[in-house]
Amino acid sequence: MQRVAITGLGVVAPLGHRVEDLFTNLLAGRSGIGRLRVSLQEKLHTPIGAAVEFDPDEYFAPQRLRMLDRVSQFALVAVARAIVDSRLDFTKEASERCGVSVGSSMGGALTTDEGYMSLYGERSERVKPYTVLASMTNAPAAWISIDHGLSGPNLTYSTACSSGAVAIGEAARRIRSGDADVMLAGGTEAPLTFGVLRAWEAMRTLATEDRLDVSRSCRPFALDRDGLVLGEGAAFVTLESWEHAIARGAHIHAELSGYGLCTDVGHITRPTVEGQANAMRAALRSAGIPAEAIDYVNAHGTGTQQNDSVETAALKAVFGAHAYAVPVSSTKSMHGHLLGAAGALEFVIAVSSLERGAVPPTMHLDNPDPLCDLDYVVGRGRTDLALRHALSNSFAFGGTNAVLVASAPA
Amino acid sequence: MSTLTTLQDIMINDYRLTRAQLAPEAELSSLGIDSLDMLELFFKIEERLGIKIWNEVPGSLRTVHDVVAYVDDLRARQATVRDAPVPDHRVTPP
Numbered sequence: 001m002q003r004v005a006i007t008g009l010g011v012v013a014p015l016g017h018r019v020e021d022l023f024t025n026l027l028a029g030r031s032g033i034g035r036l037r038v039s040l041q042e043k044l045h046t047p048i049g050a051a052v053e054f055d056p057d058e059y060f061a062p063q064r065l066r067m068l069d070r071v072s073q074f075a076l077v078a079v080a081r082a083i084v085d086s087r088l089d090f091t092k093e094a095s096e097r098c099g100v101s102v103g104s105s106m107g108g109a110l111t112t113d114e115g116y117m118s119l120y121g122e123r124s125e126r127v128k129p130y131t132v133l134a135s136m137t138n139a140p141a142a143w144i145s146i147d148h149g150l151s152g153p154n155l156t157y158s159t160a161c162s163s164g165a166v167a168i169g170e171a172a173r174r175i176r177s178g179d180a181d182v183m184l185a186g187g188t189e190a191p192l193t194f195g196v197l198r199a200w201e202a203m204r205t206l207a208t209e210d211r212l213d214v215s216r217s218c219r220p221f222a223l224d225r226d227g228l229v230l231g232e233g234a235a236f237v238t239l240e241s242w243e244h245a246i247a248r249g250a251h252i253h254a255e256l257s258g259y260g261l262c263t264d265v266g267h268i269t270r271p272t273v274e275g276q277a278n279a280m281r282a283a284l285r286s287a288g289i290p291a292e293a294i295d296y297v298n299a300h301g302t303g304t305q306q307n308d309s310v311e312t313a314a315l316k317a318v319f320g321a322h323a324y325a326v327p328v329s330s331t332k333s334m335h336g337h338l339l340g341a342a343g344a345l346e347f348v349i350a351v352s353s354l355e356r357g358a359v360p361p362t363m364h365l366d367n368p369d370p371l372c373d374l375d376y377v378v379g380r381g382r383t384d385l386a387l388r389h390a391l392s393n394s395f396a397f398g399g400t401n402a403v404l405v406a407s408a409p410a
Numbered sequence: 411m412s413t414l415t416t417l418q419d420i421m422i423n424d425y426r427l428t429r430a431q432l433a434p435e436a437e438l439s440s441l442g443i444d445s446l447d448m449l450e451l452f453f454k455i456e457e458r459l460g461i462k463i464w465n466e467v468p469g470s471l472r473t474v475h476d477v478v479a480y481v482d483d484l485r486a487r488q489a490t491v492r493d494a495p496v497p498d499h500r501v502t503p504p
Contacts, residue, residue, distance in 0.1 A: 062424075062425070063425065063447070066450065067446065126453075126456075128453065129452075129453045130450035133446075267486070
């Protein structure tokens with residue numbers, strides 16, 4: 001069985017276009033959540049989100065851009081950054097041994113929304129000819145393979161909020177089994193459009209806007225938490241077999257040591273302690289380490305009533321007394337919930353934590369919930385820590401619970 | 411406006427080409443226009459010239475002239491259909 005090396009990281013995220021900037025902002029407790037500017041926002045109860053500052057013309061020619069939904073634009077830019085970071089030259093690789101694995105929950109939602117606006121809103125019969133190509137959920141993955149000439153597996157996973165973690169975990173399995181040498185894996189999401197925001201509002205899962213400071217609207221693990229805040233962006237990792245990375249003298253950020261998957265089958269949205277705990281146990285088994293070896297947990301921590309108390313109970317079920325000793329933080333309090341990209345972004349953050357010996361905080365947790373009584377690194381990041389293993393949780397509507405473990409290279 | 415001028419106007423705007431490059435004999439492929447670009451091109455032609463293209467555009471269109479001839483043919487046929495008397499399907503009761 002091959003070990004899996006993480007040799008590249010790349011993001012297009014609220015709070016940063018460089019992993020360094022993102023991590024520095026998170027450590028400082030800065031929030032990327034603010035008022036949105038989307039069409040029809042006057043019809044939204046809470047027009048807030050974590051948007052990315054992104055000018056597509058900086059990266060793509062106009063002719064190309066017409067075919068790329070924002071979700072593909074994010075993916076292509078983030079993956080290019082991961083490739084540069086890993087210093088891989090795909091012209092020197094066996095193309096069929098290199099693949100792509102992408103998670104996305106809503107695919108080209110902006111294109112779909114625009115098409116519906118034209119057809120139903122404006123009662124037009126005309127819809128842009130690239131609507132199918134731009135909105136299909138596998139478009140980001142397809143463009144990555146085309147741009148970089150990678151003819152190995154090209155896969156898209158859509159498991160709602162765990163899509164990004166599943167895409168990375170499944171890519172790691174292909175490397176572990178020896179089926180691929182290199183996998184570009186991550187998640188991408190661009191859901192900040194009226195139709196999507198309104199649909200999430202209708203589910204009553206979005207946080208209300210904080211009246212004093214909009215950036216404090218997402219409050220994971222707090223007594224006064226009242227929902228998640230949607231975000232957009234993409235995060236990618238370059239995964240390689242350990243031998244392949246060593247042979248070319250690559251810098252190894254960390255080892256992807258564990259991946260656990262488990263499904264809640266009781267309800268379409270309601271998480272279970274057992275399901276989340278089993279996914280964490282599976283990830284620890286896969287990493288071959290005991291729960292006590294985990295030095296940091298990047299929680300799923302959405303800021304919803306349901307998730308945060310269940311996740312806390314699941315952590316206690318798996319970690320026992322160690323649950324109270326290990327720092328657990330929800331960075332969604334700052335970068336929002338990137339849906340299909342969330343698991344990938346948070347895994348990149350977990351890897352950065354290991355590398356820097358630092359743990360980002362959970363922000364806006366001023367009112368503790370008695371049901372959430374772990375060390376959530378409240379309000380202030382920590383540095384100068386010796387971290388060997390970090391665990392990143394991703395849970396989802398539909399029940400697909402995915403957990404990744406990263407370990408310091410040894 | 412002629413079909414050629416309309417086509418040229420669209421392509422000058424969307425593909426940063428010059429009118430000189432868009433002579434009738436110019437090859438679309440050498441102008442960097444592929445089959446996907448053609449989809450968008452025809453989407454705009456429909457709007458400007460008030461015609462409808464429902465099916466796959468033939469792959470045999472290689473030059474600017476080929477596109478103009480194809481569109482002119484459609485314009486002629488669709489104009490005929492528009493101007494033709496509407497058939498009366500009402501059934502006269504016996």
